[in-house]
Amino acid sequence: MSRTARLMDGTGLARRIVEETAKRAADITERTGTAPCLATVLVGEDPASVTYVRMKQNRCRKAGIESRHVALPAATTTAELVDALGALSADPGVHGILLQHPMGPHIDERAAFEAIAPWKDVDGVTLASFSAMGFGLPGFTSCTPGGIMRLLDEYDVDPAGKRAVVVGRSAILGKPVGMLLLGRDATVTYCHSRTADLSSAVREADIVVAAVGRPRLIRGQDIKPGAVVIDAGYNPGNVGDVDFDTARERAGLITPVPGGVGPMTIATLLAQTVEAAGRQLAASV
Numbered sequence: 672m673s674r675t676a677r678l679m680d681g682t683g684l685a686r687r688i689v690e691e692t693a694k695r696a697a698d699i700t701e702r703t704g705t706a707p708c709l710a711t712v713l714v715g716e717d718p719a720s721v722t723y724v725r726m727k728q729n730r731c732r733k734a735g736i737e738s739r740h741v742a743l744p745a746a747t748t749t750a751e752l753v754d755a756l757g758a759l760s761a762d763p764g765v766h767g768i769l770l771q772h773p774m775g776p777h778i779d780e781r782a783a784f785e786a787i788a789p790w791k792d793v794d795g796v797t798l799a800s801f802s803a804m805g806f807g808l809p810g811f812t813s814c815t816p817g818g819i820m821r822l823l824d825e826y827d828v829d830p831a832g833k834r835a836v837v838v839g840r841s842a843i844l845g846k847p848v849g850m851l852l853l854g855r856d857a858t859v860t861y862c863h864s865r866t867a868d869l870s871s872a873v874r875e876a877d878i879v880v881a882a883v884g885r886p887r888l889i890r891g892q893d894i895k896p897g898a899v900v901i902d903a904g905y906n907p908g909n910v911g912d913v914d915f916d917t918a919r920e921r922a923g924l925i926t927p928v929p930g931g932v933g934p935m936t937i938a939t940l941l942a943q944t945v946e947a948a949g950r951q952l953a954a955s956v
């Protein structure tokens with residue numbers, strides 16, 4: 672019998688989160704006379720990154736969050752980038768910092784991320800944020816993983832006792848989403864480019880998170896009937912890592928691309944920026 676998965680509507684949920692965030696931003700602005708402010712930092716002019724940063728700035732504007740942009744040339748050195756991030760970290764007018772990824776092969780990404788003050792790390796990329804996520808302590812989550820967990824909650828998917836397979840192991844996506852699922856008592860398997868038999872691992876999964884950046888890598892035939900399929904892939908042309916048409920015939924729930932995980936990434940960034948501003952401005956009065 673053929674079935675069609677229910678769609679997980681990231682666009683609609685993100686809209687509601689941003690509306691709620693806008694109310695909190697307005698409240699902070701009224702109480703303190705200062706609007707929450709996100710600094711966006713972009714090294715080079717990668718077209719996709721330019722688009723994502725612009726999307727973040729536009730959503731900030733609509734939510735009453737100020738944004739300040741630092742555009743650095745592609746040839747910027749790690750030391751120069753660290754200096755720029757250090758200046759933003761020390762600036763009391765900036766409450767959150769977003770360093771767009773990727774930054775170019777000559778940049779030491781870890782050194783750059785660590786130049787962000789942990790209390791302004793609204794993108795959840797520092798070791799401090801990563802450790803807090805790992806230990807289930809309060810802190811800022813990486814935005815896409817945080818958005819994915821919020822989507823699962825919205826659709827009453829309780830990870831406890833479920834087999835979750837994360838395809839991908841990047842520092843801002845695969846690793847942290849696996850940690851968050853483990854923190855919610857899922858049994859987590861990470862798959863990656865050296866995994867011997869990806870298909871058989873995926874076939875075992877009650878929850879699949881595709882976060883590898885390979886268009887349509889995960890095919891419907893490998894999806895366990897009724898599984899929850901989260902497509903966190905953002906490949907050129909708005910193509911996900913999951914072959915949507917075949918996967919939706921077997922999954923129970925599935926995120927579309929576009930309209931699934933992507934909007935949740937930005938909504939999480941905005942919500943965490945306002946949270947950071949609220950804390951910093953409360954501490955300064």
Ligand SMILES: Nc1nc2c(c(=O)[nH]1)N[C@@H](CN(C=O)c1ccc(C(=O)N[C@@H](CCC(=O)O)C(=O)O)cc1)CN2
Pocket residue numbers: 723724769770771772773794814815843905909928929930931932933934935936937
């Ligand atoms: N420092 C970071 N860098 C990157 C992150 C991140 O979370 N922090 N994530 C990705 C890309 N990304 C944000 O930066 C991102 C990708 C896609 C979307 C999104 O909303 N996509 C839409 C479709 C967009 C369109 O119509 O063109 C969707 O899926 O519906 C948001 C953010 C890499 N770098």
